[in-house]
Amino acid sequence: MIFTLAARELRSMFLSPMAWVILAVISGLCAYFFLLYIDLYLQLQPRLAAAPNAPGITDVIVVPLFSTAATVLLLVTPLLTMRLISEERRSQTLSLLMSAPVSMTEIILGKFLGVFAFVLLMLALVAVMPLSLLAGGEIDMGLWASGLLGLVLLLASFCSIGLYVSTLTTQPTVAAVATFGLLLLLWVLNLAGSTGNEGGGVLSYLSLLSHYQPLLKGIFSSADIIYYLLLISSCLVLSVRRLDADRLQH
Numbered sequence: 001m002i003f004t005l006a007a008r009e010l011r012s013m014f015l016s017p018m019a020w021v022i023l024a025v026i027s028g029l030c031a032y033f034f035l036l037y038i039d040l041y042l043q044l045q046p047r048l049a050a051a052p053n054a055p056g057i058t059d060v061i062v063v064p065l066f067s068t069a070a071t072v073l074l075l076v077t078p079l080l081t082m083r084l085i086s087e088e089r090r091s092q093t094l095s096l097l098m099s100a101p102v103s104m105t106e107i108i109l110g111k112f113l114g115v116f117a118f119v120l121l122m123l124a125l126v127a128v129m130p131l132s133l134l135a136g137g138e139i140d141m142g143l144w145a146s147g148l149l150g151l152v153l154l155l156a157s158f159c160s161i162g163l164y165v166s167t168l169t170t171q172p173t174v175a176a177v178a179t180f181g182l183l184l185l186l187w188v189l190n191l192a193g194s195t196g197n198e199g200g201g202v203l204s205y206l207s208l209l210s211h212y213q214p215l216l217k218g219i220f221s222s223a224d225i226i227y228y229l230l231l232i233s234s235c236l237v238l239s240v241r242r243l244d245a246d247r248l249q250h
Contacts, residue, residue: 001046001102005110019118022076026122027081033068034129037061058140062130066147070154070212071120071128074228075156081162082176084111085243090170094246104243108236116159143218151216152213153228155219157208158183160235167242181214183208238243 013019041060048054063078066169088094097107133139162179169175190207211224 001106001234002113005102005107006113006117008112009084009114013114013118018079018215022079023125026072027125029072030065030069030126030129031149034061034065037064038133052195056140057133058130058143059132059136062144063147063206065130066151066216069212070121070151073122073151073155074158074187075180076122077158078162078176078179078183079161081166081179082167082172084115084163085166085239086169086172089246090105090172098243098247104247106113106239107243108239110245112159112163112236112239115163116156118158119155123148124164126151134194140218148215148218150212150224153215153225153232154208154212157228157231157235159238160232164239164242166224167239214245 011088040062041057044060045196048060096097097105102110102187130139133209161182162175166172166175169178171246186206186208187205188207188209205227211227213226214221
């Protein structure tokens with residue numbers, strides 16, 4: 001039933017013009033930055049060739065591309081998650097969904113997997129761009145895979161946070177703005193953590209960016225993976241609890 005709900009959600013997204021527009025915009029923006037980083041590498045290549053231990057293609061092109069993609073998708077993900085539950089509640093179809101022979105956990109997981117599958121499709125379009133560099137050179141596949149893993153975990157976190165915020169309101173626009181604000185806060189918390197103030201270490205740990213940057217550099221740490229898994233599971237559990245509370249009220 002979870003995968004049935006996920007397929008239904010994914011199909012409904014592809015029936016929406018906004019999803020196609022978002023897909024086109026993300027592809028166009030990332031392709032533009034990809035070509036920009038290639039041009040930058042070509043300009044720096046004479047100096048890099050003469051420098052010892054100079055950064056390679058992966059460091060100059062792939063890593064900045066993945067970093068840019070994360071920032072762009074932070075702006076876009078709230079638009080994808082804002083309707084997941086809030087639209088169902090506003091159109092009064094949520095009560096019908098709750099009366100169906102499915103649990104609240106299945107509803108939440110189905111919604112999450114549906115939107116996450118769409119986000120993974122966008123990510124796949126970004127991930128194959130660096131592979132085109134193999135036609136004329138070599139890239140560090142380990143660094144590419146590490147950065148891609150970081151993006152997958154980061155986007156799963158975006159989707160789970162957006163899903164939870166969507167359970168709190170009946171207005172998709174409010175859900176989108178609130179999700180963006182929360183994601184942005186979690187994104188820049190590492191800035192407060194780097195000031196050296198008391199509690200800065202805690203703020204730095206809570207930051208999405210501070211756990212993404214090591215993976216982007218090819219540094220694999222189980223602490224970063226556990227952070228993302230805990231964040232995703234916590235948001236999903238909170239979403240289930242919220243729907244359970246709605247069901248009890250009805």
